[in-house]
Amino acid sequence: MKIATTKTAVLLAALSAFSLNADTCSFAEPFTLTSVKSRYVNVKQTAGNRFLGNLEAFPKERFPQMKVSGVDGTLALNTRDFDVSGKDFVVMRMHIAKKEDICRTGAPETAGKISRISIEIKSDAPALLNFGFEGSRDVNGQKRHWAKMKKVALAAGWQTLSFEQEFPVDLAGVWARFDFLNTVNVQIRKISFEAVPKK
Secondary structure, X not given: OEEXXXXXXXXXXXXXXXXXXXXXXXXXXXXXXXXXXXXXXXEEEOHHHEEEEEEEEEOHHHHHHXXXXXXXXXXXXXXXXXXXXXXXXXXXXXXXXXXXHOOEOOOHHHOOEEEEEEEEEEEXXXXXXEEEEEEXXXXXXXXXXXXXXXXXXXXXXXXXXXXXXXXXXXXXXXEEEEEEXXXXXXXXXXXXXXXXXXX
């Protein structure tokens, strides 16, 4: 796995980072990228050393070929060295949801609203992205995996993609998930989580 700035490759890099304003995360202030157990790249906000999320390669043997860096105020991911068969992919999870923006079915405090995740992303070529919400439900005292996602085709250039979802009443936790399903070279400028009026 390679973590790099525009000047040098390092295992711990002070780059451009998440600036939390409401639920909007913009890669514009210092953050760090750290290699963990030869499987993950953790993303932390430099101020306060706050954990924001991570990137994980599948299968784990592809970790050395996953390149993560900070480029011009963006988080850049390059997996051009992955197998082109489509069996290799990267999962990025970001923990940016605020409790007041989590819209549960039937909850009076968020009546008439729905939760939305958005990402501003640039790809250098057409690619596939599966993105949305992942979390867990509390079912009879046991945590059960839960996810709602959609697959989209990334076009070359900058674009903003959004996905809306109302959550189950027994939701125990939720975060944003992005699956990069084939070889990609992308830059991510902003990720946001918000409650918006239902259409």
